[in-house]
Amino acid sequence: MSKVLKFVLNGVPVKVVADPQETLLQVLREKLGLTSPKCGCNHGDCGSCTVLLNNKAVKSCMIIALTVEGKNVVTVDGLNTDGKLHPVQQAFHEYGAPQCGYCTPGMVMAAVAFLNENSNPSYEEVKDALAGNLCRCGGYQKYADAVMAVAKGEFGPIPKGVI
Amino acid sequence: MREYFYEAPESLDELLSLLQGLNNAEVKLLAGGTDFVPRLSKELDEIPKKQKPPMHIIYLGNTGNNEIKEDSDNIYVGSLATLTGIEENNLIKQHFPVLTQAMKETAGHTVRNIATIGGNIMNASPAADSITPLLVLDAQFVLTGIEGSRTISAKDFFKGPGSTAIDKNEILTTIVIKKGKGKAAFKKLGRRKAETLSVVNAAAYIEIENGIFKAARLALGAVAPTAVRCYKAESKLIGKPVNPDLIKEICSGVVEEINPIDDIRSTAWYRKQVAPVMLERAINQACSEE
Amino acid sequence: MFKSVGKRVPRFDGIGHVTGKTVYPSDLTMPGMLVCKTLRNPYHCTRIHFIDTTEAEKVPGVHSVITHKDVPHNLFSMVPDHHVLAEDIARYKGQNIVAVAAVDKATALEALSKVKIEMEELPYVTDPVEAMIQSEGFEEVMLKKDLQKQIS
Numbered sequence: 003m004s005k006v007l008k009f010v011l012n013g014v015p016v017k018v019v020a021d022p023q024e025t026l027l028q029v030l031r032e033k034l035g036l037t038s039p040k041c042g043c044n045h046g047d048c049g050s051c052t053v054l055l056n057n058k059a060v061k062s063c064m065i066i067a068l069t070v071e072g073k074n075v076v077t078v079d080g081l082n083t084d085g086k087l088h089p090v091q092q093a094f095h096e097y098g099a100p101q102c103g104y105c106t107p108g109m110v111m112a113a114v115a116f117l118n119e120n121s122n123p124s125y126e127e128v129k130d131a132l133a134g135n136l137c138r139c140g141g142y143q144k145y146a147d148a149v150m151a152v153a154k155g156e157f158g159p160i161p162k163g164v165i
Numbered sequence: 166m167r168e169y170f171y172e173a174p175e176s177l178d179e180l181l182s183l184l185q186g187l188n189n190a191e192v193k194l195l196a197g198g199t200d201f202v203p204r205l206s207k208e209l210d211e212i213p214k215k216q217k218p219p220m221h222i223i224y225l226g227n228t229g230n231n232e233i234k235e236d237s238d239n240i241y242v243g244s245l246a247t248l249t250g251i252e253e254n255n256l257i258k259q260h261f262p263v264l265t266q267a268m269k270e271t272a273g274h275t276v277r278n279i280a281t282i283g284g285n286i287m288n289a290s291p292a293a294d295s296i297t298p299l300l301v302l303d304a305q306f307v308l309t310g311i312e313g314s315r316t317i318s319a320k321d322f323f324k325g326p327g328s329t330a331i332d333k334n335e336i337l338t339t340i341v342i343k344k345g346k347g348k349a350a351f352k353k354l355g356r357r358k359a360e361t362l363s364v365v366n367a368a369a370y371i372e373i374e375n376g377i378f379k380a381a382r383l384a385l386g387a388v389a390p391t392a393v394r395c396y397k398a399e400s401k402l403i404g405k406p407v408n409p410d411l412i413k414e415i416c417s418g419v420v421e422e423i424n425p426i427d428d429i430r431s432t433a434w435y436r437k438q439v440a441p442v443m444l445e446r447a448i449n450q451a452c453s454e455e
Numbered sequence: 456m457f458k459s460v461g462k463r464v465p466r467f468d469g470i471g472h473v474t475g476k477t478v479y480p481s482d483l484t485m486p487g488m489l490v491c492k493t494l495r496n497p498y499h500c501t502r503i504h505f506i507d508t509t510e511a512e513k514v515p516g517v518h519s520v521i522t523h524k525d526v527p528h529n530l531f532s533m534v535p536d537h538h539v540l541a542e543d544i545a546r547y548k549g550q551n552i553v554a555v556a557a558v559d560k561a562t563a564l565e566a567l568s569k570v571k572i573e574m575e576e577l578p579y580v581t582d583p584v585e586a587m588i589q590s591e592g593f594e595e596v597m598l599k600k601d602l603q604k605q606i607s
Contacts, residue, residue: 003170022171022222023205037482038475044210045203047360049275058249058278064202065279066195068171069224078475091473095465103472110473112275133359134273166561209560212494212567 009070011036012080020067027051027062030077038078038107042136049135052108053077059115061134078107081114089157090114090149097148101139109135113149117160123153168219175227177338181311184334187221194336195224196245197280199272200288230338231281233257242340244283248295249274251282261342263349263368263451267298270353273360283337286322289329292363292387292430296323298351299340300384300394301370307339314338323391347372347380350450352443356430363387364431365440369447371402373455378402383448387430388423388440395422395444402448412448416441489518492563494553494570496545500579503543506553507571514569516562520555544577 042048116131252268355361425436471477
């Protein structure tokens with residue numbers, strides 16, 4: 003039996019009708035037309051569906067949509083204030099980390115969430131933060147290097163908060 | 166096509182009376198959902214074999230109960246505390262660093278941000294990473310129903326894979342751990358380092374006085390239908406001097422207390438080889454912290 | 456002197472990737488779009504005796520249920536001996552046998568659950584050496600000569 007779901011998406015309040023068995027990923031992609039979170043495995047292993055839920059990185063395919071009532075969801079589309087790239091996005095692009103690009107939105111959100119809470123990480127901590135994001139093209143090292151570079155300040159200050 | 170219903174009670178009392186009303190229906194209590202939701206998605210991707218009754222999904226996230234508190238004797242962990250919440254909590258870091266360590270090795274950040282300790286316990290996988298530390302910490306579980314609450318020891322709670330001593334219409338509300346002076350450690354072996362389920366995990370709690378083991382609680386996971394305490398090994402250790410060779414010898418005997426199986430992650434043979442090693446490492450690490 | 460050699464050249468689609476704007480096939484939707492789901496061979500080698508799709512076709516929201524009979528040219532692949540939809544023998548686990556087009560996934564799966572199909576599991580061979588020894592039962596062995604004939 004469907005219910006009305008109200009939450010905040012990328013800073014904007016949204017209202018959508020969702021079924022109990024629908025995941026947040028399905029609602030974002032199929033009902034709200036936001037295709038940036040990707041469906042790679044649909045059972046919480048690959049991380050291509052990673053979004054922020056109340057500022058924490060989560061895998062949206064593992065979340066029942068109706069449970070995000072009243073909460074704050076941010077996807078990669080919510081990062082580009084003033085049309086400028088977030089330092090993480092700029093770094094990934096310049097380091098050549100994305101190849102086919104399918105894992106990239108998830109990697110971006112995982113990295114953004116991590117850097118919001120860790121301003122001076124070690125390389126091991128960066129790798130651990132991205133451990134939930136699989137990349138079939140093998141971009142891992144470049145993703146981790148790019149995140150370290152952002153942490154070191156090579157791409158400018160990290161915007162406070164997310165939106 | 167199967168019908169699904171969703172409720173999100175706002176308090177424990179509302180939850181308990183809702184459960185009472187749904188007594189004969191198929192109910193799924195949803196906390197973090199990191200185990201349930203992927204299984205549900207898989208079911209929804211398959212050709213249905215037979216008509217199933219409607220499922221009532223009841224979200225527990227609005228009933229509160231996610232805090233960690235203390236008094237002079239105990240630490241009280243709300244069952245809906247997320248694994249990240251436990252990992253980052255200062256009371257846990259101070260009193261039970263073994264639990265902090267186990268949380269750091271459970272799944273990954275994105276799972277821990279929504280998964281709950283209550284969910285991990287009630288899912289009752291023999292390989293669960295929170296259960297072996299809770300067994301050696303001698304945790305107590307508070308179960309609450311409409312009639313009231315009762316407390317059951319972790320070591321008596323698990324009956325089989327996915328099966329516990331909880332009654333229908335009871336909820337696990339609190340995990341109570343007594344503050345103590347001993348030291349504990351957790352060791353996990355998975356097929357890879359990150360985001361992996363345990364092939365074998367081990368936890369050890371020890372108290373040492375004048376170089377002699379005064380107390381010992383040992384547990385192994387993923388080697389039996391439930392995570393198990395190794396009572397024989399414990400009794401062999403107590404009263405003995407802290408000696409690496411003796412520890413190794415006692416751990417090698419632990420194969421008598423376990424009966425692992427072949428499954429998709431590993432084989433019984435392999436688990437019998439590594440369980441003593443992981444237990445030995447856990448004991449040695451706990452000793453080095455005393 | 457060089458524009459690209461020795462320089463770090465960003466990918467032309469890099470910005471699209473990092474902003475989530477790159478479009479993949481599963482991101483595409485269009486008005487009136489249907490969902491296709493298939494009934495797959497559950498065994499490794501199967502003889503299909505009969506298929507009855509009448510009940511499946513009646514499920515509301517189903518636009519079409521097809522078998523190999525509805526496929527005008529049922530062969531594909533580089534060496535065209537693969538069937539689009541299995542005919543009397545399905546040769547691998549997962550091979551498509553029946554296809555449904557419906558308004559959504561749940562409807563398509565509901566329709567497939569109503570397909571009546573009689574299948575007989577056949578002995579299978581998964582070892583190449585064993586396959587060569589057992590080849591007398593298989594008529595479709597393609598020799599190099601036949602391949603030349605096909606191409607020319």
